[in-house]
Amino acid sequence: MSTQHFDAIVVGSGISGGWAAKELTEKGLKVLLLERGRNIEHIKDYVNATKETWDYEHRGRPTQEMKEKHPVLQRDFVLNEETQGMWANEQENPYVEKKRFDWYRGYHVGGRSLLWGRQSYRYSKQDFEANLREGVAVDWPIRYEDMAPWYDYVERYAGISGTNEGLEQLPDGQFLPPIELNIVEKDVAARIKKAYGGKRVMINSRTANITQPKPEQGRVNCQYRNKCWLGCPFGAYFSTQSSTLPAAMKTGNLTLRPFSIVSQVLYDKDKKRARGVEVIDAETNQTYEFTANVIFLNASSFNSTWILMNSATDIWPGGLGSSSGELGHNVMDHHFRVGASGVVEGFEDKYYYGRRPAGFYIPRFRNLGDEKRNYLRGFGYQGSASREGWDRNVAELGIGAGLKNALAEPGAWTVGMTAFGEILPHHDNRIYLDRNVKDKWGLPVLAMDVELRDNELAMRKDMLQDAVDMLEAAGLKNVKGSDWGYAPGMGIHEMGTARMGRDPKTSVLNGFNQVWDAPNVFVTDGAAMTSASCVNPSLTYMALTARAADYAVKELKKGNLK
Amino acid sequence: MNRRELLALITAATGTAMIGSTALLGGCATTASAPAKFSAENIALLDEIAETILPRTETPGAKDAKVGQFMSVYVTDCYTLDERAIFHKGLLSLEAQCNKTYGRGFMALQPAERTAFISQLDQEARTTVAGGGVHYFTMIKQLTLFGFFTSEVGGTQVLRHMPIPGRYDGALAYKPGDRAWATR
Numbered sequence: 001m002s003t004q005h006f007d008a009i010v011v012g013s014g015i016s017g018g019w020a021a022k023e024l025t026e027k028g029l030k031v032l033l034l035e036r037g038r039n040i041e042h043i044k045d046y047v048n049a050t051k052e053t054w055d056y057e058h059r060g061r062p063t064q065e066m067k068e069k070h071p072v073l074q075r076d077f078v079l080n081e082e083t084q085g086m087w088a089n090e091q092e093n094p095y096v097e098k099k100r101f102d103w104y105r106g107y108h109v110g111g112r113s114l115l116w117g118r119q120s121y122r123y124s125k126q127d128f129e130a131n132l133r134e135g136v137a138v139d140w141p142i143r144y145e146d147m148a149p150w151y152d153y154v155e156r157y158a159g160i161s162g163t164n165e166g167l168e169q170l171p172d173g174q175f176l177p178p179i180e181l182n183i184v185e186k187d188v189a190a191r192i193k194k195a196y197g198g199k200r201v202m203i204n205s206r207t208a209n210i211t212q213p214k215p216e217q218g219r220v221n222c223q224y225r226n227k228c229w230l231g232c233p234f235g236a237y238f239s240t241q242s243s244t245l246p247a248a249m250k251t252g253n254l255t256l257r258p259f260s261i262v263s264q265v266l267y268d269k270d271k272k273r274a275r276g277v278e279v280i281d282a283e284t285n286q287t288y289e290f291t292a293n294v295i296f297l298n299a300s301s302f303n304s305t306w307i308l309m310n311s312a313t314d315i316w317p318g319g320l321g322s323s324s325g326e327l328g329h330n331v332m333d334h335h336f337r338v339g340a341s342g343v344v345e346g347f348e349d350k351y352y353y354g355r356r357p358a359g360f361y362i363p364r365f366r367n368l369g370d371e372k373r374n375y376l377r378g379f380g381y382q383g384s385a386s387r388e389g390w391d392r393n394v395a396e397l398g399i400g401a402g403l404k405n406a407l408a409e410p411g412a413w414t415v416g417m418t419a420f421g422e423i424l425p426h427h428d429n430r431i432y433l434d435r436n437v438k439d440k441w442g443l444p445v446l447a448m449d450v451e452l453r454d455n456e457l458a459m460r461k462d463m464l465q466d467a468v469d470m471l472e473a474a475g476l477k478n479v480k481g482s483d484w485g486y487a488p489g490m491g492i493h494e495m496g497t498a499r500m501g502r503d504p505k506t507s508v509l510n511g512f513n514q515v516w517d518a519p520n521v522f523v524t525d526g527a528a529m530t531s532a533s534c535v536n537p538s539l540t541y542m543a544l545t546a547r548a549a550d551y552a553v554k555e556l557k558k559g560n561l562k
Numbered sequence: 563m564n565r566r567e568l569l570a571l572i573t574a575a576t577g578t579a580m581i582g583s584t585a586l587l588g589g590c591a592t593t594a595s596a597p598a599k600f601s602a603e604n605i606a607l608l609d610e611i612a613e614t615i616l617p618r619t620e621t622p623g624a625k626d627a628k629v630g631q632f633m634s635v636y637v638t639d640c641y642t643l644d645e646r647a648i649f650h651k652g653l654l655s656l657e658a659q660c661n662k663t664y665g666r667g668f669m670a671l672q673p674a675e676r677t678a679f680i681s682q683l684d685q686e687a688r689t690t691v692a693g694g695g696v697h698y699f700t701m702i703k704q705l706t707l708f709g710f711f712t713s714e715v716g717g718t719q720v721l722r723h724m725p726i727p728g729r730y731d732g733a734l735a736y737k738p739g740d741r742a743w744a745t746r
Contacts (some may be wrong), residue, residue, distance in 0.1 A: 059712040
């Protein structure tokens with residue numbers, strides 16, 4: 001077994017791992033960035049980035065063979081010909097579903113930063129205070145004011161387009177010019193504002209697609225192709241590859257090692273510090289040890305926790321961080337797939353040019369101020385207006401030239417939107433190690449035991465009805481609400497399992513994301529989340545990571561992490 | 563494929579969700595024995611049926627987009643065994659029904675006869691679907707529309723496409739006759 005020493009090790013190269021690598025290398029640390037999957041090089045390896053629908057044998061649709069290989073992925077849109085090969089191999093990387101859990105994983109350099117939805121919103125003051133105020137779970141150890149400068153910092157670098165709206169529940173930020181709403185969205189927005197006296201608003205989505213070039217990062221502004229999930233040859237959306245990895249590389253301080261599965265954090269019980277990590281080479285099955293003064297776990301919420309569960313088990317049978325009794329608990333996601341659509345009349349002489357990678361956002365409006373619904377927290381809506389295409393229902397046309405000519409023209413303007421709701425942290429929503437099931441490398445796998453509870457189920461009723469009401473209030477026709485059903489994990493926003501807190505007895509991490517039992521181990525991905533808010537979480541992981549990296553380096557210099 | 567587009571599940575002018583995207587039939591697809599393969603004759607027949615649904619006018623039609631070939635690939639690779647069996651049986655049934663009505667196979671029908679025959683099948687399929695049933699013609703029509711409008715011919719010569727739009731205009735002037743974008 002060979003050992004190599006670094007100042008810092010970052011485990012995982014997705015959104016938060018990329019940020020950890022960038023921040024730590026730029027502050028002068030020699031960093032080893034470990035990634036369990038293959039490398040994907042920016043632009044060069046985006047094999048489908050310039051393909052059109054007709055370049056795919058099945059025009060993008062999944063085959064039966066793909067479905068058999070991906071029994072989990074095939075449950076949703078994520079299994080398709082375009083992104084095939086960008087999701088974890090389910091045979092090599094099984095997990096146990098005590099209850100159904102859709103786990104969509106990106107095991108490659110860049111992780112899900114290549115595949116993400118790019119919606120980027122700040123958590124608000126009330127998001128950080130709600131647990132305390134409502135007596136839910138534990139209090140966040142930080143407040144919005146702690147995060148605000150770091151939100152500023154990551155927004156400026158990542159490049160978030162959007163508008164400042166002065167909303168308390170959705171803090172303003174450092175935005176590039178927004179991706180425009182189209183004429184129908186603007187009209188519907190004005191009608192909603194009027195109908196609800198400004199209490200409900202439809203605004204530009206805030207998205208990590210740049211609307212102005214960032215030459216210092218070698219990134220070109222969005223070209224409106226809406227093919228982000230294939231990797232952008234223009235570097236127009238934030239990903240590890242387009243943004244943080246090149247910055248880390250430029251310092252000369254980064255070593256990137258793909259095919260490196262971290263099986264455990266190596267713990268020195270005398271010093272009460274981690275001394276490094278054990279790595280299994282995914283290709284050769286050889287085991288390596290790498291040592292470092294500080295370790296950042298950014299392996300994705302569940303995998304960071306999985307590593308902790310496998311670490312220091314001679315001291316704590318439940319693993320490093322389990323002394324709180326909370327490791328693996330309090331799983332959250334965003335529940336969604338409920339919303340409404342309707343038809344807008346009066347804009348038949350308007351269309352649009354270009355394909356946006358974004359749309360509109362309706363920030364949370366429930367349980368604000370004095371309002372008390374029969375559930376806690378709230379939800380926001382994401383959606384867009386567009387004209388129907390050839391796939392619309394034109395039953396009356398039958399067959400022939402009339403059908404073809406009709407479908408060659410756009411149909412009615414429709415608005416569609418789906419709600420994303422907050423899931424409360426619940427101790428019994430948990431993941432745990434199932435030692436009876438092993439992955440390809442003989443490592444025990446995770447078992448999922450998560451379900452929606454009364455609060456979410458009550459909220460879903462409002463998520464449906466409010467969508468219908470708002471579209472009707474805006475004058476839309478043929479408004480239809482639907483609940484397409486949700487299973488935990490489908491939001492691909494898995495959070496919790498190693499939460500931050502103020503007390504080592506009830507939390508895994510402190511206010512700077514340090515594991516209470518090993519202060520030189522930082523967890524800054526979704527695992528750290530103490531509550532979920534209803535907004536998309538990735539921007540918060542970025543800010544938490546940059547903040548923790550800054551702190552880690554200061555602490556290293558003070559000698560506090562030795 | 564954005565999450566937003568979940569709201570736009572393909573109904574493809576047939577009143578039912580895209581077959582092959584969700585299980586059409588309950589239970590496992592284990593009942594059917596290995597289904598027939600597509601012959602060159604099958605593909606030629608599918609081309610002619612598709613052309614009757616989406617004929618060449620001043621713009622290209624289904625045959626120009628090789629829709630018959632596409633259908634054979636899609637059915638073989640993306641349908642369940644049960645769905646494939648329905649499709650193949652459907653082709654036999656179509657020919658049988660055609661012979662019964664016209665005393666000839668579909669390939670031997672005159673253009674007007676083809677239109678009349680396929681229109682009738684289209685009606686029949688819609689009635690079946692409205693009653694909660696499954697009709698093979700729904701499959702043929704869906705795949706004709708899907709195969710045609712997602713083809714290069716359909717997407718660029720019948721619809722319009724800009725590979726790199728470069729900008730967004732949310733209030734483009736539109737007049738009847740202007741073509742739809744291949745992708746929304």
